[in-house]
Amino acid sequence: MNFEAVQKHSMEIYQSTLVWIPKKSLIRETYVADVSRVPKVVFGLSDLWGPTELVMRNGSRVQSVAFSQDGSRVMSGSEDNMVRIWNVTTGGVKAELKGHTSSVVSVAFSQDGSRVVSGSGDRMARIWNVTTGGVEAELKGHTASVMSVAFSQDGRRVVSGSWDKMIHIWNTTTGGLEAVLQGHTDAVTSAAFSQDGSRIVSGSWDKTVRIWNATTGWVEAELKGATASVTSVAFSHDASRVVFGSCDNTVRIWNATTGGVAELKGHTDWVSSVVFSQDGNQVISGSKDKTVRIWNAMTGRMEAELKGHTDVVCSVAFSQDGSQIVSGSTDETVRIWNATMGGVDTELEGHKDEVTSVAFSQDGSRFVSGAWDKTVRIWNVTTGGMEAELKGHTASVMSVAFSQDGSKVVSGSRDNTALIWNATMGGVEAQLKGHTDTVTSVAFSQDGSQVVSGSWDKTIRIWNATTGNVEAELKGLTNGVTSVAFSQDGSQIVSGLWDKTVRIWNTTTGNLQSMNTSDIILPDGGRVKRTGFLGEFHIIYQQPTLSIADDGQWIVGMLCDCQIPSRYRNFSCSSIWGSRICLGYPSGHVVVLDITVAP
Numbered sequence: 001m002n003f004e005a006v007q008k009h010s011m012e013i014y015q016s017t018l019v020w021i022p023k024k025s026l027i028r029e030t031y032v033a034d035v036s037r038v039p040k041v042v043f044g045l046s047d048l049w050g051p052t053e054l055v056m057r058n059g060s061r062v063q064s065v066a067f068s069q070d071g072s073r074v075m076s077g078s079e080d081n082m083v084r085i086w087n088v089t090t091g092g093v094k095a096e097l098k099g100h101t102s103s104v105v106s107v108a109f110s111q112d113g114s115r116v117v118s119g120s121g122d123r124m125a126r127i128w129n130v131t132t133g134g135v136e137a138e139l140k141g142h143t144a145s146v147m148s149v150a151f152s153q154d155g156r157r158v159v160s161g162s163w164d165k166m167i168h169i170w171n172t173t174t175g176g177l178e179a180v181l182q183g184h185t186d187a188v189t190s191a192a193f194s195q196d197g198s199r200i201v202s203g204s205w206d207k208t209v210r211i212w213n214a215t216t217g218w219v220e221a222e223l224k225g226a227t228a229s230v231t232s233v234a235f236s237h238d239a240s241r242v243v244f245g246s247c248d249n250t251v252r253i254w255n256a257t258t259g260g261v262a263e264l265k266g267h268t269d270w271v272s273s274v275v276f277s278q279d280g281n282q283v284i285s286g287s288k289d290k291t292v293r294i295w296n297a298m299t300g301r302m303e304a305e306l307k308g309h310t311d312v313v314c315s316v317a318f319s320q321d322g323s324q325i326v327s328g329s330t331d332e333t334v335r336i337w338n339a340t341m342g343g344v345d346t347e348l349e350g351h352k353d354e355v356t357s358v359a360f361s362q363d364g365s366r367f368v369s370g371a372w373d374k375t376v377r378i379w380n381v382t383t384g385g386m387e388a389e390l391k392g393h394t395a396s397v398m399s400v401a402f403s404q405d406g407s408k409v410v411s412g413s414r415d416n417t418a419l420i421w422n423a424t425m426g427g428v429e430a431q432l433k434g435h436t437d438t439v440t441s442v443a444f445s446q447d448g449s450q451v452v453s454g455s456w457d458k459t460i461r462i463w464n465a466t467t468g469n470v471e472a473e474l475k476g477l478t479n480g481v482t483s484v485a486f487s488q489d490g491s492q493i494v495s496g497l498w499d500k501t502v503r504i505w506n507t508t509t510g511n512l513q514s515m516n517t518s519d520i521i522l523p524d525g526g527r528v529k530r531t532g533f534l535g536e537f538h539i540i541y542q543q544p545t546l547s548i549a550d551d552g553q554w555i556v557g558m559l560c561d562c563q564i565p566s567r568y569r570n571f572s573c574s575s576i577w578g579s580r581i582c583l584g585y586p587s588g589h590v591v592v593l594d595i596t597v598a599p
Contacts, residue, residue, distance in 0.1 A: 015560075016561075019040070019562055019593070020567075020568065023046070039555075039562050040594050042381060042382070042384075042580070042592050043591060044590050045591070054336040055333050055335050055566045058076055062077070062314060063079065064106045064107045064315040065316070065317055065327065066317050068109045069109065069113055072087070073085055073086060073113070074088055074334060074336065077106060077107040077118055081101060082104065083096070083100075083107055088336060095130065097116070097133055099135055100122050103121045105146065106148045107119075107149070108150045119162075123145060124146065125149050126138055147190070148161040148189060150192045152197040153193065156173070157169055157172060157214075159200055165204070166184075167180070181212050189232065190231065190232045190234075192234055195237055195239060196239070198214055199211055200214050205229040207230060207246070208223065208230065209244050228270070230246045237276065245271030246271060247270040250264065250265055251263070253300075266293060271286070273314065273316045274316070282295060284317075284318060286314065286316040290310060307587050309331050311331035313327050315327065323338070325337040351372075351590075355370070355585055355588060356371055357369065357397070357398065358400070358575045360577035362402065364577040366380055367379050368400045368423075370400040372396040373396075374391070374393045374413075375393075376393075376400055376411045390421050392421075393411065404444065408423055408429065408444070409421045409423050410451050412440060413438070417439065418432035418442050432453065432461075434473075435455040441454040441481065446488055450464065450471065454495055459481070460473070460474040460477070460493065462507065477497060479497040480498040483495065491506065491507060491508055546595060547576075555581055568585075571585050572584055
């Protein structure tokens with residue numbers, strides 16, 4: 001929680017909280033009178049509270065996370081070579097442990113929480129004193145990156161697995177090497193002690209899982225059931241079962257007594273991290289598919305899918321009481337989830353992949369969205385219903401726009417084409433072929449007779465919207481085009497380029513002008529305003545009623561501002577129409593907010 005923001009903007013935050021209360025929440029029913037007087041989410045509001053309790057911005061890609069035994073702290077290891085310890089209540093950083101010279105890949109707390117161990121790409125593991133932040137021991141001996149570290153239950157030993165194919169057992173008091181376990185034929189990605197410390201389980205890129213006797217160093221059991229590299233392993237509390245994840249997108253539970261294996265399927269990309277709950281009834285997994293999943297360890301059924309991360313989930317862990325889950329991701333965040341509220345929110349279902357572009361119709365009654373799932377969808381803002389799903393592109397859709405009269409939609413795609421659709425019937429009216437790379441941006445002229453498109457092929461093209469023929473082409477650009485738009489009178493085309501420049505093309509004379517200031521006035525009175533890092537812009541013909549603050553946390557209106565809660569801040573695209581703003585998300589969800597406040 002940002003306490004400074006609460007102090008300075010208490011009323012705005014109170015109002016904003018009312019805006020985003022889920023539809024079926026008891027709080028919304030209780031404060032129904034107040035809710036009716038604040039801005040309204042007219043499309044895409046969830047039915048119930050989401051499972052995310054806290055999001056902590058790490059500032060670097062998170063490789064590993066762990067809970068302390070009492071659940072009051074979380075630790076993260078990341079690509080900036082740092083170990084951070086966080087307060088679970090406030091989300092603040094309690095300590096930063098510096099010393100590694102390469103990415104920190106694995107972290108773990110000791111049972112009493114007084115020490116932590118970290119493994120790194122610098123080929124070392126370090127044991128730290130949590131109170132002083134000092135290094136108690138440097139565990140040197142591996143000849144490649146240390147991929148996994150864990151304390152024994154009594155805190156006297158640490159096990160480490162490495163890219164050098166070895167497993168080392170260390171004395172935590174002396175820092176000395178007690179044993180080397182050899183046998184894997186490829187990198188060891190994960191290793192952990194059983195609860196009583198008598199055994200060690202390990203997983204490897206050689207597609208095997210092994211159980212070792214921690215005293216003799218002998219292999220007690222070996223499982224070869226994985227069809228791809230094993231990325232993560234963990235014992236159940238009683239050591240009767242082993243859970244492991246692999247690059248074949250599957251979680252497996254191995255009964256170490258009977259030898260039976262259960263497969264838990266649902267992830268759509270490789271599984272990076274797995275762990276049992278303390279009671280052994282549940283398993284959680286994190287994946288490259290950006291999700292965290294909760295499984296019933298007895299039935300194999302998926303109980304919840306936790307969405308919110310925008311990149312690979314590298315590490316997951318249960319709190320001791322099983323009420324919370326922590327996950328770390330390459331999206332540079334650490335998230336704490338409520339493990340009992342993790343149900344899939346069907347209310348927000350829409351696209352099956354990231355929404356890349358959204359746009360309102362001129363009258364504001366509909367909006368169109370395009371996504372990585374190759375589809376274009378037209379939505380009714382009032383009912384929230386999908387009016388049409390337009391299929392025809394063979395690759396991700398990158399840009400969408402309505403014609404002025406709302407009768408047509410144009411879309412640009414990674415399949416190098418743009419398509420003009422009939423917005424009522426849903427059919428393709430014209431296929432615009434000619435670009436030799438991704439069509440990144442499309443727009444109609446004011447009268448709907450032309451379409452302009454920009455592409456990574458470094459060209460801008462003007463098309464006849466009826467015939468689909470090219471009427472003009474601007475070549476000679478030195479960078480890919482990220483954004484294009486017609487001026488209102490159609491005499492100018494404004495384009496943003498990957499080299500961060502904005503250029504204005506006079507369609508009559510063919511002259512090309514670079515925009516060297518943040519604002520420029522077009523001949524028809526439109527003001528071109530830069531809005532992004534890569535040449536993005538807006539053409540403004542009247543003072544806008546809404547805008548998004550630079551930090552992406554506030555929607556700013558003329559009479560009212562609205563804070564965007566953390567759950568809704570990771571939008572990938574936006575569109576504004578009058579008092580309404582449409583936000584598209586990497587999850588495939590879309591939200592429309594009307595900032596008009598009822599009297």
